[in-house]
Amino acid sequence: MERLVKVYDTNFVKWAKDKPEVLSLSADLTGGCEIRDFQATYPDRFYSMGIAEQNMHSFAGGLASEGYVPFIHTFAVFIYRRSLDQVHMSIAHPNAKVRMVGSVPGVTSPAGATHQAMDDIGVMRTVPNMTIIECGDATDVESFFPLSEQVDGPIYVRVLRGEMPRLFNTPMAINKSRMLSDGDDIVLLSSGVCTEEAMRAVHAIQKQGITVHHRHVTCLKPFDDQELMDAIKKSKHGVLTMENHNVLGGLGSIVADKMAEQGIAQKLYKIGIQDEYMHGGSKLYLMKRYGLDAMAVVKKVEEMLDKTLNITEDMLEDFHFELMNDDTRALGV
């Protein structure tokens, strides 16, 4: 398993090279959002906006109305929770080509409830004109840039920073999830950092003779992936969603809406943050504490199948590919 660092910055610099219309704005989180290379490489296209997110949003809307494509950077939580009205009236209503890049969503922020976006997808979903993308690996982060060119309107993207795995070798696409394993006992839909944990669990579950149709979802809005819905229809024991987000409003709710619209009578199980605030701590600690890890998947699948799978933590550890390395993992807040 290849693991990479500085994926966002490196690819942003590369992609923006011949695109003078692309600007980078930062609300005093240039290091925290990993855009220092962009700042150094294109100082004339980098704008430090200070700790003033509302102004940054509206300012970016103004720049976009003049033909620029601003990428605005702050922590995911400040993009929507602190300045939602600006998202609506200065960016989304005029359908402005502003890219709202949300860093350290949910459990990937070690900085506690103030810094942890956990209802951002639920909130942004209800904003007209909004496209919502969530990255789960290095390929997702890399391929976000070319994908963004297809979107004539605002995009909210949850990105990853620090060290991250390369899980996929095909780029992300609008309205298309990636199938990671096939089967019809259960369907498992995971997004963001949850996919790495889900893959560990699927590996162990399939060894027990259970077949899993596992998909990684990057495009949360629009959500029109018929292959995914057909897989749910065919599932013998229902569908399980897994997300780094409140179980209300995110992937689980998106899938539930779609199932109801298509009349798919399957049981839906959700793994996510159980409508509670978290606290500060490392990603792996938070994922375990709030039930977003591989073992949480195993437990939920046992519930779906109504049988014990006899999978223990050490069996999952065998397939653990996160490097516990302080140099690469902890980048601070």
Added chain:
Amino acid sequence: MKVNKNDLDPRQVANGIRSRVLDLSIKRGGGNLSQACSSAEIMAALYTRMMNITDLEEPLTPKKFVGAPSATNKDSFTGDDYNGIRGPQYDRFYLSPSQYSIVLYATLAETGRMTNEGFNLFGEDGYVIEHIGESHSPGMDINGGSLGQAISQAAGIALARKLRGDTGRQFVFLGDGECQLGQTWEAVQAMCYRQLDNMVVIVDENGQQCDGKIDDVCGCVQLDKRFEAFGCKVVKVDGHDVDALIEAAKVKEEGKPLVIMAKTSPYQGMDVLKEKGTRIHYVRLTQDDKPKFQACLDKLQA
């Protein structure tokens, strides 16, 4: 019937703005009268002298709403065509408190930019000439209304135009009540830091906000000193003195946004409005009120 703005007398235009707003308010049973009273000279001076904008070949009539902008709605439009031709040398106008929309529409009608029939469509369902205007409304091309956002958007536009080498300026009409908002100061901070001297902010200091007098609601003191402390060039004028307003717009200090503090009265030209007290953000006119306000209108139109 092209109107040359230089042929217009801004005082007469101001009078016409008040008349139009009052007339429509009597017909509709209410309106934003205090806004017309305080800003009539400012708007008149802007559209006749202060801004470098082109005249229209003929006045426009508000269109029907065709849906909000989206990736698939190719028919959506903005209301900037009322402000003349877009060009690097031309100024742009941005109304921040859309609660003044009717005043802007009246200004457009008085300056040969909007037809009379068009002005009378105000508030008609299905048209873009709404009570609280949006980017599609006559004279607008961004969303004000949610207060504090227009100045930031205009600052973004000012930066973009500077990068492009445009010489035109951005005129932002700001309410004094809006200066209670944090975003206003975030924007001023950014404008000063980026030395956006192509920004001109005109503050209608009428001392009024929705709940009443600013001093009775939450206060908003020493605005001139605040703008100065942030790094703006501040000029204080009597907002009913068109010559002073016109002169103020000529002030330029390199690297500094210009702020024109226009001290105004929310009752100017409509003494009868004083009977309505201090909560005059939106004035309802009852059958009992109408004769008195009609008499005021007759005087204005005389």
